[in-house]
Amino acid sequence: MQTQAVSDRSLINNAVPPASQKFWDNFKAIFGPYWYPTQSDKRAFPDVLRIWIMLILLIILIIALVGLSAFNSFVTRYLTDVIEEKDYANFIKTLIVYSAALIGVTLLNGFSKFIRKKIALDWYKWLNNHTLSQYLKNRAYYKITFRDDIDNPDQRISQEIEPLTSNALSFSAVFLEKVLEMTTFLVILWSISQFIASVLVVYTIVGNLIAFYLGQQLNKINQEELELKAEYSYALTHFRNHAESIAFFQGENQESNIIQRRFEQLLKNILRKIDWERNQEFFDGAYKSAIQIFPYLVLAPLYMSGQADFGEVVQASIAGNQFASALATLIREFGNSGRFSSYVERLSEFSNALAAVSKQPENVNSIKSIEENHIAFENVTLKTPDDEQTIVENLSLSVQPGEGLLIVGPSGRGKSSLLRAIAGLWNAGTGRLVRPPLEQVLFLPQRPYIILGTLREQLLYPKTNRRMTDAELKEVLQQVNLQNLLSRVEGFDTEVPWENILSLGEQQRLAFARLLVTHPRFTILDEATSALDLTNEGNLYQQLQETKTTFISVGHRESLFDYHQWVLELTQNSSWQLLTVQDYRNQKTIIQNSNENTHITIDSSPNNESQNQSATLTQKATSEGLSHKEMTELTLYSIKTIRSKASKGESIAAKDGFTYRYDKAPHVLKWIRG
Structure with a gap:
């Protein structure tokens, strides 16, 4: 496989201006046949209906989870006030409600992740079978080997489809959940302090711009990592498949250098990724900490002056913490989306190539x-x-x-x-x-x-x-x-x-x-x-x-x-020629004899004696047949070669232009003409 071409191609693709448009085109090409099948033979309607019901159920569970988390923040606020007032009876009732809400959050979170993974598994199963069908259809698996722009098709099928589906469901579910959380808790903060909510909105915009920049850099690094891993994996597979040849050549050192060189390239990429992830972790931590501290800076003085109760301070802190956690998770998901976009690009590229090689080219003559x-x-x-x-x-x-x-x-x-x-x-x-x-x-x-x-x-x-x-x-x-x-x-x-x-x-x-x-x-x-x-x-x-x-x-x-x-x-x-086996052998014999005679005439010239001898042998061949020794004189073959051809039943083209065969009948055992 032309793995080097992949890296060069990826650099070219990164330079294409409408990158986002290309991503969405690729996204729709991969996701459409599963979620919105337009051809009746692709997916059965009950399968499509079942998966949409599961998706709607997942959305309902996420909305319920966010709603219950928001409700719990109010319960926490009330519980704090009850504790401050030392109202034991209300404390027990509120604690029961709080515990029930926590159990509900746990159940909803568990069920939502379960449904999400079931959808991802079903999608993975379908997409794997669909891609494999394309790969095997019309011998596309064979034809695609003639293209140097598609590397490691086996890895694209075995290692890149599953993470694509799981990452897509994970990102979509997390995105919906965290956006709802941020919106909900921002509304709660607005009800407590419009100033805090307004500052958080501005803070969020600035933070997202920084996070977007960090995510873009990680996206490029993740794309390169995926390709370098494919190259490293291919080098090891190539080594295994040619183990005997390498052993014969004692080429372990050279092969080790090749494998090590690709591994070193992978390590450099991983080190770059570690550096960028470190920067992102610093940013995420600082960003989240600032949001958690800010409500205290604003509300604590109000509580101390009697302008706000302690429950409001606690709820605002919880809301800020939830908002910060949701935003940090969202930023992290956007950072990881680089790998997801790489999967989308590579699988779309692979699917397009399979479709291209399976289609009969236009305006091209074919047999x-x-x-x-x-x-x-x-x-x-x-x-x-x-x-x-x-x-x-x-x-x-x-x-x-x-x-x-x-x-x-x-x-x-x-x-x-x-x-x-x-x-x-x-x-x-x-x-x-x-x-x-x-x-x-x-x-x-x-x-x-x-x-x-x-x-x-x-x-x-x-x-x-x-x-x-x-x-x-x-x-x-x-x-x-x-x-x-x-x-x-x-x-x-x-x-x-x-x-x-x-x-x-x-x-x-x-x-x-x-x-x-x-x-x-x-x-x-x-x-x-x-x-x-x-x-x-x-x-x-x-x-x-x-x-x-x-x-x-x-x-x-x-x-x-x-x-x-x-x-x-x-x-x-x-050019070509079609002959019977016998005619082909005769032709080759004549050519060989012609070459030998040409070589002989360079050193000596024929004389009348040899011509007369040949004529005599030719006449004898017609009447009596020739012995092996006599055939050596007529053909210039060695007696060993003459005997070998006789045992195999092969004919011989002689110098006189005739073809001779050996008659193996016990009463003959001679070379005769014809």
């Missing part, structure tokens, strides 16, 4: 796909997804049921890209691609996909609901030479980290076992036997042929020619 019972390319010109490079031009071929096609060519020529086109992963270009339904096709890549699951699920993948007995599965393991695997685990229902305990060759044989289990009608193999020896490779391909499946392979080994009927060679400049 038309038709579903039929065979595979064919009809004048197909395939390009890379960015439409910048042409892989192959005007490709036309058809693979009939039961046939095998081998794709060869230099590295980087686009052999695997043709397989991506068959799978529907790449479709930029022109022409028509005929293919079977994808559920009838099994893809075997060079590095097989090993799922997180049991051995049984590994073998049955991708159709893990298939029913097979242990005896049947054991037979499949025997067929792919993995019969010893069961001795290393406790059974087919054992779940272990298979990627760590299986070598690449064992993983490739496990992938072939899936083929024998599923019996697909079509199989696509992308160097699926590259880690196997020739014996295991031959065994697996022979079983593949016995299944009567139609298969297309990509590979470099000459041994693969023995299991295919056709060869598609991708050459330079997007």
